Amino acid sequence: CEAGPVDDAVDWTDLTRPTPAWFPAARLGIFVHWGAYSVPAWAEPTGELGTIDEATWVRHNPYAEWYWHTIQLPGAPAREHHRTVWGDRPYDDFLDLWKAESFDAAAWARLFRQAGARYVVLVTKHHDGIALWDAPGTGTRNTVHRGPQRDLVAELAAAVRAEGLRFGTYYSGGLDWSVTGFLDPEQPLLRPNDAAYAAYAAVHVRDLVDRYAPDVLWNDIEWPDAGKHRGRLGLHELFRHYYDAVAEGVVNDRWGETHWDYRTSEYQHARENESAAVWENNRGIGLSFGYNQVEGPEHSLDAHAAVRHLVDVVSRGGNLLLDVGPTAAGEIPELQRRTLEGLGAWLAANGGAVHGAAPLSPAVATASDEPWVRWTATPTTAYAVVDAAGDVTVRADHDAVDWAASRTPAGTAVEAQPVDGGLALRLPPADGPAVVGFPLAGTVGPRA
Numbered sequence: 180c181e182a183g184p185v186d187d188a189v190d191w192t193d194l195t196r197p198t199p200a201w202f203p204a205a206r207l208g209i210f211v212h213w214g215a216y217s218v219p220a221w222a223e224p225t226g227e228l229g230t231i232d233e234a235t236w237v238r239h240n241p242y243a244e245w246y247w248h249t250i251q252l253p254g255a256p257a258r259e260h261h262r263t264v265w266g267d268r269p270y271d272d273f274l275d276l277w278k279a280e281s282f283d284a285a286a287w288a289r290l291f292r293q294a295g296a297r298y299v300v301l302v303t304k305h306h307d308g309i310a311l312w313d314a315p316g317t318g319t320r321n322t323v324h325r326g327p328q329r330d331l332v333a334e335l336a337a338a339v340r341a342e343g344l345r346f347g348t349y350y351s352g353g354l355d356w357s358v359t360g361f362l363d364p365e366q367p368l369l370r371p372n373d374a375a376y377a378a379y380a381a382v383h384v385r386d387l388v389d390r391y392a393p394d395v396l397w398n399d400i401e402w403p404d405a406g407k408h409r410g411r412l413g414l415h416e417l418f419r420h421y422y423d424a425v426a427e428g429v430v431n432d433r434w435g436e437t438h439w440d441y442r443t444s445e446y447q448h449a450r451e452n453e454s455a456a457v458w459e460n461n462r463g464i465g466l467s468f469g470y471n472q473v474e475g476p477e478h479s480l481d482a483h484a485a486v487r488h489l490v491d492v493v494s495r496g497g498n499l500l501l502d503v504g505p506t507a508a509g510e511i512p513e514l515q516r517r518t519l520e521g522l523g524a525w526l527a528a529n530g531g532a533v534h535g536a537a538p539l540s541p542a543v544a545t546a547s548d549e550p551w552v553r554w555t556a557t558p559t560t561a562y563a564v565v566d567a568a569g570d571v572t573v574r575a576d577h578d579a580v581d582w583a584a585s586r587t588p589a590g591t592a593v594e595a596q597p598v599d600g601g602l603a604l605r606l607p608p609a610d611g612p613a614v615v616g617f618p619l620a621g622t623v624g625p626r627a
């Protein structure tokens with residue numbers, strides 16, 4: 180999932196600019212993986228990317244959106260599952276079985292806004308090559324001509340923007356099994372690099388830009404090597420075209436080049452990228468991005484865990500792109516909906532410590548795990564997010580903070596007494612981590 184060889188023949192300096200401020204200020208986005216793979220919706224909940232060795236991962240892939248690949252592998256339980264449930268039906272039957280009969284884009288967008296998200300990134304073409312819009316060159320292998328028979332990209336873009344959120348598009352530039360076959364299923368990241376595929380993909384992304392003006396261009400795996408050049412269908416011209424069309428647009432770092440607006444990590448994979456000034460961790464609520472009917476609460480983040488993960492990411496300077504995998508009918512599974520609703524309720528009361536916040540200088544205070552404390556800051560306020568209740572002592576020692584004037588974002592005063600090298604807080608019972616704000620004296624604030 181990370182960038183491959185870098186082509187230093189391209190000079191990116193003319194495209195380099197500060198990351199548009201809306202992106203790091205957003206802090207929470209919703210990822211949506213919805214496709215033909217949502218019909219079988221089956222994978223083994225093996226574990227998080229970055230914690231499972233590749234040999235195990237390939238045959239026991241927890242990503243339900245990789246179903247078509249996993250069932251190619253002799254000995255993979257998914258292959259046995261497919262035979263038992265679907266017989267020898269080809270994967271493309273799932274496109275025709277995907278009806279989206281309950282899809283209500285406005286209801287999704289409302290749920291995402293209420294969850295506290297500020298942007299939404301929809302998968303427009305995943306590794307199976309099926310497009311969620313009438314993508315040039317895909318013939319009828321898209322959701323406008325088959326299955327849902329709707330332009331799902333257009334519908335969700337309009338609904339998300341009507342809720343005041345930004346809309347981005349994910350595109351699998353690196354893998355497209357419908358174009359290349361599976362090359363070598365035992366080497367899942369072998370990817371197409373020829374000029375024809377590079378042109379095919381470039382035409383798709385240009386079409387997405389021209390039709391939907393996405394606020395985020397989220398490429399996955401890498402861009403085809405033959406497309407990494409200055410020519411009309413090369414990556415540099417593609418980004419130039421994008422930025423001319425979307426002035427505050429941002430691109431991620433999965434193009435196999437040295438130009439990006441932000442870095443990415445995925446579950447526990449590529450966490451070294453989290454040292455960048457602007458970065459985004461992406462993961463599912465469970466262990467899969469596409470809907471996996473096998474997953475239960477034991478595999479998923481509940482609201483409390485989602486709050487902790489989001490706050491930890493923000494306290495280290497990142498965004499969280501949290502994925503939902505809708506059912507083929509277009510419903511958000513109850514397990515995922517509950518997490519989004521709980522996350523939204525917490526953010527409604529405490530969002531001041533997240534939206535527009537940044538890491539607090541470690542010179543002022545640092546994270547701890549016992550008690551669980553993470554610190555964020557705006558230019559005027561330091562926030563302690565404490566996952567404990569009652570009498571708690573946090574480590575904090577800097578004269579730049581008015582430790583006495585502590586209060587929750589909702590304004591409830593919190594009793595705070597300076598103690599040796601720290602601060603004793605008496606926290607009210609809270610539904611989830613408590614948040615306490617301390618005015619900054621203005622000399623120390625979030626890291627630039």
Ligand SMILES: C[C@@H]1N[C@H](CN)[C@@H](O)[C@H](O)[C@@H]1O
Pocket residue numbers: 180181242244245399400445461468
């Ligand atoms: C967001 C995730 N990215 C990985 C590649 N790292 C994909 O293989 C996976 O299916 C999902 O789209």
